[in-house]
Amino acid sequence: MAPHEELKTELREAFDRTLNSGWYILGNEVKQFEQEFADYCQAKHCVGVGNGLEALHLILRAYGIGEGDEVIVPSNTYIATWLAVNYAGATPVPVEPDERTYNIDPLLIEAAITKQTKAIIAVHLYGQPADMDAINTIARKHNLKVIEDAAQAHGARYKGRRTGSLGDAAGFSFYPGKNLGALGDGGAVTTNDTDLANKIRVLGNYGSRVKYHNEVKGFNSRLDELQAAFLREKLKPLDAWNERRAKIAKQYLDCLSDKSLNLPYVPDWCDPAWHVFVIRHPYRDRLQRTLGDAGIGTLVHYPIPPHLQMAYQDNGWTKGSFPIAEQMANELLSLPMGPHINAWQIDQVCKILTKAL
Numbered sequence: 085m086a087p088h089e090e091l092k093t094e095l096r097e098a099f100d101r102t103l104n105s106g107w108y109i110l111g112n113e114v115k116q117f118e119q120e121f122a123d124y125c126q127a128k129h130c131v132g133v134g135n136g137l138e139a140l141h142l143i144l145r146a147y148g149i150g151e152g153d154e155v156i157v158p159s160n161t162y163i164a165t166w167l168a169v170n171y172a173g174a175t176p177v178p179v180e181p182d183e184r185t186y187n188i189d190p191l192l193i194e195a196a197i198t199k200q201t202k203a204i205i206a207v208h209l210y211g212q213p214a215d216m217d218a219i220n221t222i223a224r225k226h227n228l229k230v231i232e233d234a235a236q237a238h239g240a241r242y243k244g245r246r247t248g249s250l251g252d253a254a255g256f257s258f259y260p261g262k263n264l265g266a267l268g269d270g271g272a273v274t275t276n277d278t279d280l281a282n283k284i285r286v287l288g289n290y291g292s293r294v295k296y297h298n299e300v301k302g303f304n305s306r307l308d309e310l311q312a313a314f315l316r317e318k319l320k321p322l323d324a325w326n327e328r329r330a331k332i333a334k335q336y337l338d339c340l341s342d343k344s345l346n347l348p349y350v351p352d353w354c355d356p357a358w359h360v361f362v363i364r365h366p367y368r369d370r371l372q373r374t375l376g377d378a379g380i381g382t383l384v385h386y387p388i389p390p391h392l393q394m395a396y397q398d399n400g401w402t403k404g405s406f407p408i409a410e411q412m413a414n415e416l417l418s419l420p421m422g423p424h425i426n427a428w429q430i431d432q433v434c435k436i437l438t439k440a441l
């Protein structure tokens with residue numbers, strides 16, 4: 085992986101530091117990283133956890149959301165957003181996205197609220213912040229919690245503020261492929277809610293605050309010292325790497341702008357982290373094949389929306405239940421994006437893509 089080539093020396097030092105410390109769970113590296121990442125997100129607290137799915141799960145648990153409760157989720161997201169709700173024992177209630185931003189459409193949220201609704205999970209999909217002011221306003225009116233799924237949006241800004249401090253709590257993933265990725269699994273919760281942060285610390289550590297004293301039936305979901313040490317090194321260049329992503333996005337937007345493609349729409353209040361760069365076209369599969377034949381690898385995020393997955397077949401949803409999510413699954417294509425791709429490579433993608441249209 086190119087990012088780890090660039091940081092090889094720093095990562096080796098982080099490994100040595102941890103190895104020599106002789107302390108591998110809940111020690112100084114995690115403590116330091118939590119402070120540094122909380123500061124980065126402009127949040128009061130950060131609690132390291134095992135992964136992004138568990139970050140969302142523990143937030144729901146800590147708010148007492150479970151059996152009989154409903155949580156609003158986008159119809160088009162990575163399935164982990166939904167799974168976190170089921171994991172807590174509650175029911176995900178999908179709401180369709182805005183067709184331009186691909187994020188949950190605030191205008192459709194109220195129709196999905198019932199007496200059972202307890203929270204809204206807003207996903208900053210593809211690295212672009214959801215419309216948090218609109219979502220927070222609806223949530224306040226109906227007394228709901230707002231949880232950010234910020235797994236794709238480390239460092240993105242909404243009206244100048246970082247993701248991770250835009251709702252009641254946020255879940256981050258440090259899966260290796262994310263903008264801030266570990267060398268394995270990892271995750272974190274950020275929040276300004278001190279009570280929530282304390283609860284999550286206890287829940288993720290067997291329900292224990294003091295060793296061998298268990299207050300609640302908890303889980304084991306902790307960020308390793310080693311991963312925290314790596315993440316501290318990778319946090320340092322995150323802004324610079326996100327800027328490189330933004331430059332690539334600009335190059336795509338400039339050189340593809342005249343064509344029949346649907347390009348990402350970025351509202352002026354939002355500063356995306358450009359986790360991926362998606363284009364939309366009815367003949368997506370053909371475009372993907374043409375690019376593939378030219379040696380350019382692309383991905384589809386995501387080919388099957390959660391409601392059509394086998395895992396959710398007992399919920400009774402069928403083709404047509406969430407047409408916007410389905411259309412996105414059929415038409416979106418993620419072009420090469422990352423901090424270690426150069427302008428020449430992007431130019432090649434644009435040329436081949438333009439010819440294929």
Ligand SMILES: *Cc1c(COP(=O)(O)O)cnc(C)c1O
Binds near residue numbers: 256258259270
């Ligand atoms: C990656 C991702 C997750 C899950 O994170 P893990 O660390 O892999 O568990 C959740 N939501 C979204 C939107 C993601 O992209």
